[in-house]
Amino acid sequence: MSGDGSKLLTKALARLKRSVWVFHLNTGSCNGCDIEVLDALTPYFDVERFGIKLVGSPRHADVFLMTGPITRETLPKVLRAIESMPRPRLILALGSCACGGGIWWDTYSTIGGYGRLKEILKERGIVVDRVAYVPGCPVRPEAIIYGVLVLLGVVEQKVKHEEVKAGG
Amino acid sequence: MKLLSIAARAKVVTRRYPFEPPVITEGFRGKIEVDPKLCWGCGVCTRICPPNALTLKEREDGTLVLSYFMGRCIFCGMCAEVCPRGAITVTKEFELASLTAEDLVRDVKHDVVRCRICGRVVGPAVEVREATKGVGGEEAKYYDLCPECRKLVVARGIMTKVGVRP
Amino acid sequence: MGERSRYLPECPEMGEVVRKLTEEYGGRVIFSRGTEVYVEVPRHALRDVAKYLYSSGAFLKTCAAVDERPLNSSFAVYHIFGMDSRGYDVVVKVSAPENDAWVPSIVDVVPAADWCELEARDMIGIELRGRKLVRRLVLPEDWPEDLHPLRKEVPHDFRPPSVKAGSEFRPAERGIPIGPYHPVLHEPEYFELLVEGETVVDVYYRGFHVHRGIEKLGESPRFTYQKIPFLAERICGICGFVHSTCAIMAMEKAAGIKPPERAEYIRTIVLELERIHSHLLWVGVAAHVLGYDAGFMHTWRVREPVMILSELITGSRKTYGLNLVGGVRRDVDKDKVGKIMKTLDRVEREFKELANLLTSVPQIRKRAQGTGVLTRSEARALSVVGPVARASGLYRDVRKDYPYLAYKEVSFKVPLYTEGDNLARVLVRVEEVFESISIIRQLLDKLPGGPVMHEKCSAVIPVDELIPPGKYAVAAVEAPRGEDVHFLMTGEGRPYRWRVRAPTYQNIPALRPMLRGDPLADAPLTIASIDPCFSCTDRALVIDVRTGRARTIKLWGGGVDACRL
Numbered sequence: 001m002s003g004d005g006s007k008l009l010t011k012a013l014a015r016l017k018r019s020v021w022v023f024h025l026n027t028g029s030c031n032g033c034d035i036e037v038l039d040a041l042t043p044y045f046d047v048e049r050f051g052i053k054l055v056g057s058p059r060h061a062d063v064f065l066m067t068g069p070i071t072r073e074t075l076p077k078v079l080r081a082i083e084s085m086p087r088p089r090l091i092l093a094l095g096s097c098a099c100g101g102g103i104w105w106d107t108y109s110t111i112g113g114y115g116r117l118k119e120i121l122k123e124r125g126i127v128v129d130r131v132a133y134v135p136g137c138p139v140r141p142e143a144i145i146y147g148v149l150v151l152l153g154v155v156e157q158k159v160k161h162e163e164v165k166a167g168g
Numbered sequence: 169m170k171l172l173s174i175a176a177r178a179k180v181v182t183r184r185y186p187f188e189p190p191v192i193t194e195g196f197r198g199k200i201e202v203d204p205k206l207c208w209g210c211g212v213c214t215r216i217c218p219p220n221a222l223t224l225k226e227r228e229d230g231t232l233v234l235s236y237f238m239g240r241c242i243f244c245g246m247c248a249e250v251c252p253r254g255a256i257t258v259t260k261e262f263e264l265a266s267l268t269a270e271d272l273v274r275d276v277k278h279d280v281v282r283c284r285i286c287g288r289v290v291g292p293a294v295e296v297r298e299a300t301k302g303v304g305g306e307e308a309k310y311y312d313l314c315p316e317c318r319k320l321v322v323a324r325g326i327m328t329k330v331g332v333r334p
Numbered sequence: 335m336g337e338r339s340r341y342l343p344e345c346p347e348m349g350e351v352v353r354k355l356t357e358e359y360g361g362r363v364i365f366s367r368g369t370e371v372y373v374e375v376p377r378h379a380l381r382d383v384a385k386y387l388y389s390s391g392a393f394l395k396t397c398a399a400v401d402e403r404p405l406n407s408s409f410a411v412y413h414i415f416g417m418d419s420r421g422y423d424v425v426v427k428v429s430a431p432e433n434d435a436w437v438p439s440i441v442d443v444v445p446a447a448d449w450c451e452l453e454a455r456d457m458i459g460i461e462l463r464g465r466k467l468v469r470r471l472v473l474p475e476d477w478p479e480d481l482h483p484l485r486k487e488v489p490h491d492f493r494p495p496s497v498k499a500g501s502e503f504r505p506a507e508r509g510i511p512i513g514p515y516h517p518v519l520h521e522p523e524y525f526e527l528l529v530e531g532e533t534v535v536d537v538y539y540r541g542f543h544v545h546r547g548i549e550k551l552g553e554s555p556r557f558t559y560q561k562i563p564f565l566a567e568r569i570c571g572i573c574g575f576v577h578s579t580c581a582i583m584a585m586e587k588a589a590g591i592k593p594p595e596r597a598e599y600i601r602t603i604v605l606e607l608e609r610i611h612s613h614l615l616w617v618g619v620a621a622h623v624l625g626y627d628a629g630f631m632h633t634w635r636v637r638e639p640v641m642i643l644s645e646l647i648t649g650s651r652k653t654y655g656l657n658l659v660g661g662v663r664r665d666v667d668k669d670k671v672g673k674i675m676k677t678l679d680r681v682e683r684e685f686k687e688l689a690n691l692l693t694s695v696p697q698i699r700k701r702a703q704g705t706g707v708l709t710r711s712e713a714r715a716l717s718v719v720g721p722v723a724r725a726s727g728l729y730r731d732v733r734k735d736y737p738y739l740a741y742k743e744v745s746f747k748v749p750l751y752t753e754g755d756n757l758a759r760v761l762v763r764v765e766e767v768f769e770s771i772s773i774i775r776q777l778l779d780k781l782p783g784g785p786v787m788h789e790k791c792s793a794v795i796p797v798d799e800l801i802p803p804g805k806y807a808v809a810a811v812e813a814p815r816g817e818d819v820h821f822l823m824t825g826e827g828r829p830y831r832w833r834v835r836a837p838t839y840q841n842i843p844a845l846r847p848m849l850r851g852d853p854l855a856d857a858p859l860t861i862a863s864i865d866p867c868f869s870c871t872d873r874a875l876v877i878d879v880r881t882g883r884a885r886t887i888k889l890w891g892g893g894v895d896a897c898r899l
Contacts, residue, residue, distance in 0.1 A: 030568045030571035031570060035615065038634075042635060042638070044181050045182065073475060073542065077543075096239070099269070100239035103218050103242055107551050109483075109545050130267070131267070132266065133272060135239050137568075140262055142186075146262075151265070159272060161274075163276075164204040165204060178632070181635060195645075195648075195649045245649065249663075
């Protein structure tokens with residue numbers, strides 16, 4: 001991330017703590033995560049109390065909520081949508097499919113989740129300023145809320161890479 | 169209006185997570201944890217894992233690593249059911265969001281036993297040690313041999329005994 | 335069964351059908367089991383056989399193309415005809431030698447065969463002879479022409495480089511010239527509505543953005559029978575348990591494994607819980623489409639306890655992971671039974687109020703009544719399923735026609751309407767919620783004791799040894815959206831061929847007659863009324879055939895249909 005980018009990001013993150021406009025992008029998911037995203041809007045979870053609002057166009061979005069493994073067919077649409085997002089671009093990769101390609105991570109018809117998309121974005125020079133991965137299958141609404149908070153830097157993530165020796 | 173009366177009766181159902189605890193039921197499956205003290209590196213969990221979130225890979229430094237990639241986990245809990253050592257527990261953790269994919273990885277590193285003749289991997293050190301614990305005598309001298317080399321050594325031993333030149 | 339109306343000819347007995355197929359059409363019975371009979375007929379007889387069966391009251395469930403070259407140097411297509419009124423399936427097989435790979439198309443005799451034939455062509459590369467309109471249906475636009483993924487030599491993970499899509503021809507309908515479509519000109523939307531002014535004259539659907547290669551994955555080396563239910567469950571995140579149960583039923587049928595009674599009851603209970611959650615979800619979506627967001631919020635509020643209950647019983651809010659070959663992984667104890675009853679009482683009470691309100695609001699009634707009409711004959715020709723069929727006077731319900739699991743043990747009504755309009759489809763689903771609640775109560779009341787897993791099966795035992803290769807099975811389950819069909823040919827340790835035909839796949843073609851002639855303003859509700867697995871569209875492209883001008887309209891916000899692989 002260039003110097004300019006990180007300043008932009010810090011400013012945006014500060015503003016976003018008060019109101020976040022999210023765009024829901026389904027890249028070929030089974031809809032499990034998608035209905036949990038919608039569920040987060042409904043009275044039991046009510047993310048609107050955080051100022052999170054669903055918008056209808058990537059051009060107005062602060063954050064992309066991305067579900068699905070990114071199928072071959074949706075890839076061009078996904079790239080176009082991310083490109084039309086104004087900087088800074090923040091993406092929340094939701095669920096097993098988006099984070100790691102899902103149960104079908106290696107099939108002929110999917111690309112393998114955000115890991116692969118990251119490479120493609122780099123090849124095309126499309127910059128994404130910040131990404132957070134939210135595991136789950138499907139992701140609970142609470143996990144989505146937690147994911148947004150981690151993405152925006154409101155809370156520290158809990159997980160960390162670990163390598164332990166067996167035995168002992 | 170009618171809807172208002174319905175709304176009034178429903179009251180407020182919002183659980184103000186994260187300020188209030190989430191509604192998690194007793195059997196909820198969150199992330200798994202592999203106990204390194206119990207793990208044998210046998211790989212049965214990797215064979216049942218539908219998305220291959222659990223993998224057993226050989227590293228350049230010669231170790232065998234059981235790697236758990238939370239990102240791809242589908243939280244089915246089958247690994248915990250099949251582990252012969254009960255080394256895997258299913259927790260209720262779901263707050264797993266991470267800013268990097270690397271932080272979603274947990275590795276259990278195993279030293280391996282290599283065949284003293286051909287160098288191929290016989291198995292994870294823990295597995296070989298535990299499986300052969302308490303068995304001594306004649307058998308013990310074959311534990312650091314791979315199956316092919318073991319066959320050769322045993323065959324040579326028999327031939328020597330009966331007086332045939334190998 | 336007594337309350338069914340007989341408007342179609344009563345299907346002949348299985349023996350008579352088999353006799354006719356073997357004696358008159360040169361067929362040969364290759365396999366039979368209980369309510370399934372598999373007959374191979376010579377290619378030239380297929381159209382006549384299809385005509386005979388369809389006019390005898392059969393519905394087409396689907397057709398599955400199989401690469402049998404490793405077995406007998408030929409390609410095969412299996413057409414699954416459901417003789418609903420008698421509760422048995424006739425699977426008609428035709429073969430084509432590998433150097434002469436064509437089968438006759440039956441789409442003019444059985445319009446319901448349209449999509450499955452195109453899919454056969456895409457995935458196996460077999461020629462459908464006699465069809466006028468042939469186009470790519472399932473594979474991505476940039477997929478190379480002569481690469482057919484379900485052929486045995488193509489690895490499941492082979493990802494060829496992108497091939498530029500040629501200019502695609504739009505099928506012309508009733509002489510309306512559409513002309514070639516250039517992808518660079520506009521966004522490929524899922525639905526393209528062709529209008530004259532404000533009236534819809536035709537619909538073009540381009541879907542399968544969600545094609546993930548599931549059928550191929552099930553056959554691949556990294557999969558085994560034990561993993562299939564987890565894969566099946568994720569075909570659709572709303573009716574996943576239906577797919578997992580149907581796949582398991584097919585495997586259990588093929589292996590001759592009967593799960594314990596208690597497991598069957600639990601599966602039935604969870605299936606009905608899924609129906610409730612799905613219909614409540616849909617009612618909310620329909621309310622939103624009509625601009626009634628408060629209705630959406632309240633319906634999803636009423637639905638939430640069902641999600642929490644599902645997690646209590648299975649361990650996950652969705653993608654339950656409950657099914658294994660031979661039974662279920664978790665039991666339902668007394669405490670859980672109590673919680674189920676309490677939740678159902680609450681949902682029933684709250685939804686009754688809400689449903690009465692929503693269906694009596696004059697704006698909603700006016701917009702839903704008389705719009706999106708699907709006549710009974712149109713529904714019959716397309717073999718539509720589920721609430722869409724039952725709203726158009728077709729009394730089709732797998733739970734009644736081919737009783738499975740514990741449905742024989744309970745009594746329930748299947749709502750039937752004949753108007754075939756959007757309102758009818760709303761009312762069918764609303765009533766089904768209450769019937770499902772009643773079914774679950776009856777099941778809990780008479781829940782038998784015993785184990786929940788067959789003694790020979792468990793998570794640890796590799797079921798591969800229990801499921802022999804070379805067996806056939808067809809299983810069907812009534813999903814919230816309609817009949818879900820799984821066709822299975824067993825192989826060594828994993829399926830040789832696993833075909834899934836989800837309900838929405840069967841219903842989307844019905845949108846054409848439903849939308850034609852209607853005002854454009856009614857299109858969003860009509861499209862939502864077939865319950866396309868939670869809005870398969872965010873927008874639709876509207877092209878005026880008189881001026882050639884195109885614009886997009888909003889249908890719903892974000893979402894891709896999953897139930898069509």
